[in-house]
Amino acid sequence: MNDNHSRRYGPGVDQAKQVLNGGLVQLVDHMGSDLSVVRNARVSYDAAWRAGNDKGSDARLIHYLLENGHNTPFEAPYITFEIMAPIFVIRQWHRHRTQSYNELSARYRPLPEHFFIPDAHTVTLQSEDNKQMRTKEQHPDANHIRQLMEKSNQASFKIYHELLALGTPRELARSVLPLGTYTHMFASANLHNWMRFLKERLHEHAQYEIQVYAIEIAKILAELYPVTMQAFKDINTEKPYEEQIPVNTPGDLDISMRQPTAIYTDESGTDHEYPVYHYGQLTDRED
Numbered sequence: 001m002n003d004n005h006s007r008r009y010g011p012g013v014d015q016a017k018q019v020l021n022g023g024l025v026q027l028v029d030h031m032g033s034d035l036s037v038v039r040n041a042r043v044s045y046d047a048a049w050r051a052g053n054d055k056g057s058d059a060r061l062i063h064y065l066l067e068n069g070h071n072t073p074f075e076a077p078y079i080t081f082e083i084m085a086p087i088f089v090i091r092q093w094h095r096h097r098t099q100s101y102n103e104l105s106a107r108y109r110p111l112p113e114h115f116f117i118p119d120a121h122t123v124t125l126q127s128e129d130n131k132q133m134r135t136k137e138q139h140p141d142a143n144h145i146r147q148l149m150e151k152s153n154q155a156s157f158k159i160y161h162e163l164l165a166l167g168t169p170r171e172l173a174r175s176v177l178p179l180g181t182y183t184h185m186f187a188s189a190n191l192h193n194w195m196r197f198l199k200e201r202l203h204e205h206a207q208y209e210i211q212v213y214a215i216e217i218a219k220i221l222a223e224l225y226p227v228t229m230q231a232f233k234d235i236n237t238e239k240p241y242e243e244q245i246p247v248n249t250p251g252d253l254d255i256s257m258r259q260p261t262a263i264y265t266d267e268s269g270t271d272h273e274y275p276v277y278h279y280g281q282l283t284d285r286e287d
């Protein structure tokens with residue numbers, strides 16, 4: 001089947017953006033533009049022909065619609081993103097019921113040894129005045145904490161590989177994997193529902209690890225729907241997305257870093273191959 005239709009990347013948005021130590025956000029597909037919003041709004045008074053003739057009034061109309069909750073015109077554009085994120089982020093994400101999801105199945109194939117380790121500056125202390133949140137200052141033992149997290153994840157993956165080598169069904173073996181394991185999905189929604197997602201997940205009360213995905217999505221949507229996203233920013237946020245929180249994003253993700261090459265040797269000396277993702281982890285592991 002011809003894929004020309006589904007990969008219409010716009011300028012500046014054709015790269016996967018690395019998020020956290022090994023996640024990604026990538027635009028897969030998009031439909032419509034700011035003009036689609038205007039046309040949909042103006043059909044209600046039979047004036048679709050005016051859309052695009054007066055950029056100033058189109059922008060004012062978009063701002064008015066968004067500010068006053070006239071949401072349906074924003075449901076015309078539709079966008080799909082590819083997301084790789086730790087399971088605990090995806091659990092928060094899936095609470096957004098107006099998106100459609102398709103996710104990697106750990107029943108079909110083993111999960112790669114690919115897990116979340118926080119950057120040191122994001123390892124802080126439990127907040128005392130907000131039960132859900134953490135403080136902003138770095139924990140004095142941040143690196144020790146990261147090492148413990150890595151050790152725990154490695155131990156879980158070792159047992160996972162042992163279980164698979166014993167012939168344990170994949171659907172059972174996966175139950176020993178930690179919440180920091182990366183999984184992979186496509187998420188699709190219309191522009192209105194992406195903005196609803198952003199409003200909640202760009203908020204400073206949202207967990208840092210989902211905020212960084214929301215920021216990348218906001219930046220991509222701003223390339224595709226600049227007038228709508230400007231209005232969204234003016235109405236909902238005081239600062240540019242990039243300045244909202246310190247995002248430690250190393251830049252575009254080199255997909256070639258995905259290397260399906262880990263070997264696990266069981267007690268009988270038999271080698272088993274498993275996929276592994278390398279994103280510059282804490283140690284100099286050679287596996």
Ligand SMILES: Cc1cc2nc3c(=O)[nH]c(=O)nc-3n(C[C@H](O)[C@H](O)[C@H](O)COP(=O)(O)OP(=O)(O)OC[C@H]3O[C@@H](n4cnc5c(N)ncnc54)[C@H](O)[C@@H]3O)c2cc1C
Pocket residue numbers: 095096097098099196200201205206207
């Ligand atoms: C900072 C933060 C902290 C949170 N903490 C917790 C927590 O401690 N525990 C927890 O369980 N969740 C928590 N959540 C998740 C939160 O409660 C929502 O589930 C999540 O934000 C999705 O919001 P939503 O339901 O409005 O979104 P969506 O599912 O995208 O729905 C959007 C809107 O569509 C409508 N809608 C969708 N489905 C239905 C339906 N079936 N029936 C009627 N109307 C519907 C509703 O108006 C809804 O607001 C937290 C979220 C945030 C941002």
